[in-house]
Amino acid sequence: MTAAVIAAAPREPSYLAYRGRYSGILGWIFSLDHKRIGVMYLIAQAVFFLVGASLGVTMRLQLMRPDNHLVQPQVYNALFTLHGVIMIFLFVIPSLSASFGNFFLPILIGAKDVSFPKLNLMSWYLFMIGAVVALMSLFTGNGPPDTGWTFYVPYSIRTSTNVVMGLTGVFIIGFSSILTGLNFITTVHRLRAPGMSWFRMPLFVWALYATAWIQVLATPILGITLALVVVERLAGVGIFDPAKGGDPILYQHLFWIYSHPAVYIMILPAMGAITEIIPTFSHRTIFGYKAIAMSSMAIALLGSLVWGHHMFVSGQSDVADITFSLLTFLVAIPSAVKVFNWTATLYKGSIVLEAPMLYALSFIFLFSIGGLTGLMQGALAVDVHLHDTAFIVGHFHYVMFGGTGFGFFAALHYWFPKMFGRSYSDKVARLAWGILFVGFNTLYFPFLILGWLGMPRRYYTYSFPQFASLEMLSTVGSWILVTGILLMVGNFLHAALKGARAEDNPWGGVTLDWKIPSPPPLENFEQIPVITQGPYDGFEGQAPR
C-alpha cells in the first residue's frame, strides 16, 4: 500500500506518505493513526473473506450432485463450521465498523483521531491474535471443530475436536470488538467538531454509534457463555451438561442473547454506508434524516429483544414463542423505514449509476429479499416447516452477503479513491458488479426453494433426485460469484498499484470526507472545521434543509 503514495501539490503529506518513528511495515503495525489501523483491518478482513469464500465453494462442490463423496463427512462438518466461524467472526462482525468505521468515523465528525488511539491499535492486535488462535484450531488437537458456528451444547462439550481453541479465538475477538465499540462511543460523544450537533452527524456515524452500543452491551454475554463451554470441557462443572443437571436450552438463550444482536452489528454499518452513497449519487439530500438516525437506534434496541426466534422449536413456552414472534415483526419496522427513506431519496434525484451506486441499489434489493424471508420465519407456524432447512441458509446469506457483503463492496468502491488516492477502472467495476449480482442470485435463490421443498441445512449429502437440478444450479452460481469476486479484487489491486491519481472529490459528495485531500493527511484536517449546516446540505440546486 505504501506504493500508493503520490506526490501532491504543496500540501501536507498524506497518511500513506507520512514518516513517523518507524518506517516500512513497522510504520503500519505500530501506527496509532486510525486510518492506518482501518486499512490494516481492511486487508485482514479481505484475506479472511477469501479464505471463507473458498471453504464455501468447496461445500457447494460437495452438494453439487446427489450421493456425492467429494469430501469425507467429518471434513464437511468442519467445512461448514469454519466457513461460519471465519465469515461471521472475522469478516462480517468487524465488517464495515472496524475498517471503514475506523477510517471514516473521526473524519466524518471532524476529529483528528479516535478518543483512545492506543486502545484502537490494541483492538487490532487482539483481533489478529484471536484470528490466529481460531485458525490454529484447524491444525492442532483432534482436528477442526465440527459443531457449526453456534457451538450448541451438549454436542460441543462431547465432541473430541478442537473446540476449546476455536472458542478461545472467538473470545479474544469478542474482546477486540468490545474495545472498538467503547472507543467509538467515546469518540462520538467527545470529539465532534464545533457545531456538529447530534443531528448534524452523517448517518454512517449514527449507524456506527448504534452498532458500538450493541457491541458493548451484547458481546460480554457471548464471552461468558463461550467461556462456560470452555470451562465445561476442561473441568466438567456441569452448568451446560444435562447429565449433571445443566440445561442446554439455557445455553441457546445465552448464545442468542448475543448472537441475534450480533446480526445487527453486522448489518447496521452497511446500512450506514448505503445511506452515505445514495444521496451522493442522487445529488439530493437524504430523505427523512431523523427517521433514519432513530431507526438505527431502534434496531439496536429491538434487535436485542428478539433472540428467542431462533428457538421456536427448541422447547420454549408458547408465551415466549408468541412474544418473540411479535417482537420479530416489530424489528422489521425500523429496517423498512430505512428502505423507504432510501427509495424516497432517489425520487426526483439526478441518479448517476456509477459502481458504488450499483452496489448500493442491489443492496436494497437483496436486503429486502433477506428481510422479507426473515419475516416468514418469524411467523410461528411457518417456522416449524422452515426451521433447520436450506431456507434459513438462503435467508441468512441474502441478509449477510447480499446485505453486509454488498454494502461492504459498495463502501469499498465509494471510498477507495479517498483511502488510497487512486482510481479503479469503472468499466471493470461495473462488469464485476454484474457478474457478482447474477452469481449471487443463482447461488442463493435456489436455497430458498430447496429449503421450502424440505432440504435440511448442514446435511453432508442427499439422495433425492428432485433436489439435483437446483443444487447444480446453485453450485454453478457459486462459480459465477467467485469469478465476480476475483475480477473485483483484481481491479482493486491493479488500482492500488497502477491506478490513476484520484481527485479529492470524484463523486461530488458533500460530507466532510470529501472536503479533505485524497488520501487524507495525517491529522485529517489542517484546521478543525466548524460545522454550520446539515451533513447532506450543499448539493447543487438543493435548498438547505
Add this chain to the structure above:
Amino acid sequence: MSNAANLTFSQPTRHMTQETHHDYTGSKLGMWIFLVTEMLLFGGLFLVYAVYRYMHPADFHNAAQDLNVFIGTVNTCILLTSSLTMALSIATLQKGQRQAAVWLLLTTILLGIIFLVNKYFEWTAKIHHGIYPNSAEMLRFPQGEILFFGLYYVMTGLHGVHVVAGVVLLSIMVNVIRRKPCDVHVFGAASPGPAGVRRLTLTDATGHEMWTSEGIGELIDSVSVVVNYRPSEGRMRPQDYVALENCGLYWHLVDIIWIFLFPLFYLIT
C-alpha cells in the same frame, strides 16, 4: 480539554504550538462503558445462577451450608476496607500528597492479596474434601448441588481473576504515581531570519509569559526547548489523577460484585 503552550519568537511573531490531547471526561466515559461490559459479563453468570436456583431451591439451600460463613465475612470486610483505602488514595493524590497516595495504594494491594490467600485456603479445603467439579464425591450429589458448586467455582473463580488483574493494575499504578505525573513538552521553532535581537518567549495558553530566553545569535536557525511539567500540591490537574481514578472505579466494581456473590453463596441457607 487540551493543554497548549506557545513558543514565540519576539520578532517577527511566529508560533510553534504543541498540543497534547487530554480528555478527562472522555477517559471517565470510556471507563464507565468498560465497567458496563464487566457487569454484563458477570450478569450472564448471575442469570444462570437465578435459573438454577429457581429450579433447585432445596439443593442450593443444602449446598450453601457447606460454605464457611466466617471466612466469607472476613473476606467481605477485607474487600470493603480495600475500597476505602482505594478511595482515600485517590483523594490524597487529588490534593497532591503523592507519598500518602502511594502508601494507601500499597495497603489496597495488600488487602487484595490477603483476600486471595483466604480464597486459596477456602478452595483447597473444599477440594480436600473432594468437592470440586467432576470429582467422584461430587457426582454422587443431587443435581442442584452439583450446579451450586459448579457455579461457586466459576463465579468466585472469575471474581478471583478480576482481583488478580486489579492487584496487577494497582501495582503498575504505584509505579506510575511515584514516577509521574510529569509531562514533557518539546517545542521547536525555526528562526525568522536576520533582523535585530531575537528572543524566545514561552507563554501559556492564555498568553501569559512564563519564560524568556537570552538574545539569540544570527547564526542559529532553529531552537528546541524541552519543558518538564511536574504537578505539586495545589497544582494538580484532572489528567494527573484520572488514571488512578479509573483504576479505583475498576477496584470498586470488583468489590461490588463480591458484595453480591457473598450473600448468594454463603447466606442463602
